[in-house]
Amino acid sequence: xxxxxxxxxxxxxxxxxxxxxxxxxxxxxxxxxxxxxxxxxxxxxxxxxxxxxxxxxxxxxxxxxxxxxxxxxxxxxxxxxxxxxxxxxxxxxxxxxxxxxxxxxxxxxxxxxxxxxxxxxxxxxxxxxxxxxxxxxxx
Amino acid sequence: xxxxxxxxxxxxxxxxxxxxxxxxxxxxxxxxxxxxxxxxxxxxxxxxxxxxxxxxxxxxxxxxxxxxxxxxxxxxxxxxxxxxxxxxxxxxxxxxxxxxxxxxxxxxxxxxxxxxxxxxxxxxxxxxxxxxxxxxxxx
Amino acid sequence: xxxxxxxxxxxxxxxxxxxxxxxxxxxxxxxxxxxxxxxxxxxxxxxxxxxxxxxxxxxxxxxxxxxxxxxxxxxxxxxxxxxxxxxxxxxxxxxxxxxxxxxxxxxxxxxxxxxxxxxxxxxxxxxxxxxxxxxxxxx
Numbered sequence: 001x002x003x004x005x006x007x008x009x010x011x012x013x014x015x016x017x018x019x020x021x022x023x024x025x026x027x028x029x030x031x032x033x034x035x036x037x038x039x040x041x042x043x044x045x046x047x048x049x050x051x052x053x054x055x056x057x058x059x060x061x062x063x064x065x066x067x068x069x070x071x072x073x074x075x076x077x078x079x080x081x082x083x084x085x086x087x088x089x090x091x092x093x094x095x096x097x098x099x100x101x102x103x104x105x106x107x108x109x110x111x112x113x114x115x116x117x118x119x120x121x122x123x124x125x126x127x128x129x130x131x132x133x134x135x136x137x138x139x
Numbered sequence: 140x141x142x143x144x145x146x147x148x149x150x151x152x153x154x155x156x157x158x159x160x161x162x163x164x165x166x167x168x169x170x171x172x173x174x175x176x177x178x179x180x181x182x183x184x185x186x187x188x189x190x191x192x193x194x195x196x197x198x199x200x201x202x203x204x205x206x207x208x209x210x211x212x213x214x215x216x217x218x219x220x221x222x223x224x225x226x227x228x229x230x231x232x233x234x235x236x237x238x239x240x241x242x243x244x245x246x247x248x249x250x251x252x253x254x255x256x257x258x259x260x261x262x263x264x265x266x267x268x269x270x271x272x273x274x275x276x277x278x
Numbered sequence: 279x280x281x282x283x284x285x286x287x288x289x290x291x292x293x294x295x296x297x298x299x300x301x302x303x304x305x306x307x308x309x310x311x312x313x314x315x316x317x318x319x320x321x322x323x324x325x326x327x328x329x330x331x332x333x334x335x336x337x338x339x340x341x342x343x344x345x346x347x348x349x350x351x352x353x354x355x356x357x358x359x360x361x362x363x364x365x366x367x368x369x370x371x372x373x374x375x376x377x378x379x380x381x382x383x384x385x386x387x388x389x390x391x392x393x394x395x396x397x398x399x400x401x402x403x404x405x406x407x408x409x410x411x412x413x414x415x416x417x
Contacts, residue, residue, distance in 0.1 A: 001292055001293065001294055001295045001298065001303050001306055001307060002292065002293045002295075003290050003291065003292035003293070003307055003310070003311075003394075003396075004290065004291055004292075005288050005289065005290055005311075006289050006290065006291050007289075008289060010144050011144065011145050011146075011147060012142050012143065012144055012145065013142065013143055013145050013178070013217070013260075013262070013264065013277075013278070014140055014141065014142035014143075014278075015140065015141045015142070015276055015277065015278040016140055017140045017141075018269075018271050018272055020140065025140050028140055029140060029142055032140075032142070033142075033144075039291070039319075039395040041178075041180060041215050041319060042215070043215050043216060043228070043230040045193055045195065047195065051373075051377050053349055053373065053374070053375045053376075053377075054323055054347075054349065054390075054391075055347075055375075056323065056325065056347040056390050057347075062375060064375075064376060064377045066377065069193075069194075069195040069196075071192055071193065071230065071242065071243045071244060072230070073213075073230045073231060073232050073242030073243055073244075074213040074214075074215050074230060074231075074232055074242070074351070074352040074371065075215075075352075076215075076319050076320070076321050076352050076353075076354075077321060078291070078393060078395070089321070089393065091321040091349065091350070091351045091352060092351060092352075093213065093232045093240070093242050093351050093352055093371045093379060094242070095190075095192065095241070095242035095243045096192070097192045097194075097201060097203075098192075098203060099190050099192070099203045099205065099241040099242065099243055100241065101232060101240035101241055101242035101371070101379035101381070102373070102377040102378065102379055103240070103349065103351030103352070103371050103372070103373035103377065103379035104349045104351055104373045104377055105349060105351075112193075112195050112272060113193075113269075113272050113274055113276060115217060115228065115276075115277075116142075117178040117217070118142075121291075123291070125291065130391075132296050133296055133390060133391050135391055137293055137391060137393075138291075138293065138393075139291070139292075139293040149283050150283065150284050150285075150286060151281050151282065151283055151284065152281065152282055152284050152317070152356070152399075152401070152403065152416075152417070153279055153280065153281035153282075153417075154279065154280045154281070154415055154416065154417040155279055156279045156280075157408075157410050157411055159279065164279050167279055168279060168281055171279075171281070172281075172283075180317075180319060180354050181354070182354050182355060182367070182369040184332055184334065186334065208332075208333075208334040208335075210331055210332065210369065210381065210382045210383060211369070212352070212369045212370060212371050212381035212382055212383075213352040213353075213354050213369060213370075213371055213381070214354075215354075232352065232371045232379070232381050233381070234329075234331070234380070234381035234382045235331070236331045236333075236340060236342075237331075237342060238329050238331075238342045238344065238380040238381065238382055239380065240371060240379035240380055240381035242379070251332075251334050251411060252332075252408075252411050252413055252415060254356060254367065254415075254416075255281075256317040256356070257281075
């Protein structure tokens with residue numbers, strides 16, 4: 001296991017904009033507060049969602065789209081640099097009206113309402129291709 | 140997107156009381172430590188749960204009740220002021236014996252066991268009616 | 279409700295090792311940074327998972343094993359001492375290719391990729407048998 005101690009430079013509460021993209025809003029916040037690395041957790045609701053599942057054998061993402069209103073019951077992830085750009089690696093648990101839960105890597109989703117807690121780190125996190133998993137990982 | 144930097148005044152670990160209400164326990168902790176704003180994450184189990192889903196068209200909450208023991212696999216939310224009272228906006232992911240996950244806004248649930256991490260903010264968060272979503276949002 | 283204020287001694291970002299056990303990796307990190315207490319959140323994916331559900335009547339855990347690749351959509355928990363050993367009480371929400379979510383207490387799971395944020399506390403947390411729930415709880 002690789003780990004590093006990190007130093008927090010600021011803590012932020014954000015309200016994601018109705019109609020914007022869930023993941024892009026997080027990247028916009030990171031850019032606005034000049035953070036190239038950070039950790040976040042969030043909750044809210046979306047009007048739709050594109051969820052990715054990583055195929056561990058084929059080593060590629062597969063996508064499922066839910067074109068329906070969903071609660072965001074939990075959302076967790078981190079901000080790092082990927083190919084020089086800010087990237088919010090974002091996983092989420094969503095739910096339907098009857099309580100059924102859906103989950104995975106959320107690539108996109110239209111914000112209905114979103115509340116986010118973000119910790120910005122001084123310590124840089126840069127993703128690079130990992131040979132074993134063929135994922136872009138930091139450390 | 141609206142955001143603000145926040146200042147943490149204290150961090151707390153709490154064990155929620157068996158038989159008490161999950162959300163009220165969080166509000167009680169906030170009151171006890173004099174926090175009108177904060178962020179939390181939690182895990183545990185409940186004896187039952189009332190889950191809300193916000194109808195984005197009708198602009199009202201719909202309720203589903205699960206009258207059965209459930210694990211609390213993840214719980215995330217924040218404390219703010221709503222009409223002058225402390226309010227813990229609380230989302231949760233629950234699960235059944237076979238691993239099936241249920242999720243949403245948890246309005247109520249009888250604690251079986253609960254472990255909570257809470258950060259109290261000096262920065263106030265006050266909810267007001269948002270015209271677009273007809274939700275009470277801060278910022 | 280029992281609660282205590284805690285003091286953070288360090289914050290860490292870790293990348294869990296592919297092929298290792300998800301929960302043991304967290305305990306290894308805690309040991310490496312000399313933390314007998316802490317709080318974490320995480321995301322990633324596993325190759326399989328053993329999920330526990332606590333039977334609130336029979337007062338014992340029941341186990342379900344999923345022998346398939348799963349995303350870790352959310353993971354939350356804490357580190358404490360149990361019978362003198364470091365123990366990571368770990369809950370997680372997992373998901374299948376079609377987005378279906380599974381969740382509960384994760385006892386074991388083979389890491390495919392994992393990203394963890396950990397706060398180490400100076401304040402000790404020691405689990406002891408609770409008579410009401412027959413669980414090992416701190417405070």
